[in-house]
Amino acid sequence: MILDLIEADPKAAVDPSGEVLAELIRRAIAVKAEVVAADEKESELREILNYGHTLGHAIERRERYEWRHGAAVSVGLVFAAELARLAGRLDDATAQRHRTILSALGLPVSYDADALPQLLEYMAGDKKSRAGVLRFVVLDGLAKPGRLAGPDPSLLAAAYAGLAEAQS
Structure with missing residues (x-):
């Protein structure tokens, strides 16, 4: 693996x-x-390749593309794992494993605590969104990708709080 x-x-x-x-x-x-x-016709399966990219692309846009793609997606991976954990789809250990591995690789695992409103606005324009409904690729277990459509705003806020850092 x-x-x-x-x-x-x-x-x-x-x-x-x-x-x-x-x-x-x-x-x-x-x-x-x-x-x-x-999935040669880009229907549903290929979407799993965008794990972590929904928030990652929003971060890239907010940072005016000055963040490296991998760094932004790293934060997106932690967010997606936390979202899945809070939705009861991923266990605590696997969610924490994201943070541990990405940190060990020298990648960021947190982001500006005050950025969520703007990031939500950017995510609404993501290609995975359907009719204004946010859709995320999440994990239902290690190496078991799934999708989460239209999560409650309180769930998004709680997941984001799990990776937000205070800016000084």
Whole structure:
């Protein structure tokens, strides 16, 4: 599993000259190719490749695209995991595992506590939204992607509070 390889040696996972990063890239490409081959017309399945991207793209927009894509999606992954946890779809340990792994890779796992209203506005324009209803790719367990449509605003706020940082 990709996560096991990263957890075994996070430094090797980001070493551009190492074999671990090359293996991670091979595995990620294989997973993506399998999903795309199974959903050539971009119906529903391919949407799972956007895990973490709903909030991630909103952060990129808010930051005027000065944040790297991977950094913004990292925060989005933590948010999606927290959203799934609070919705009763993901256990605490797996949600925390997101934060632990991403932190070990040197990626951000928190964001501006005051940004949620603007981020919600940007997320409303996300390509996964349908008729103004926010849709998120979440996990129903490790490596079990699902979708969450129209979560209650209080759930979104609680999930965001789990990753928000105070700005000084």
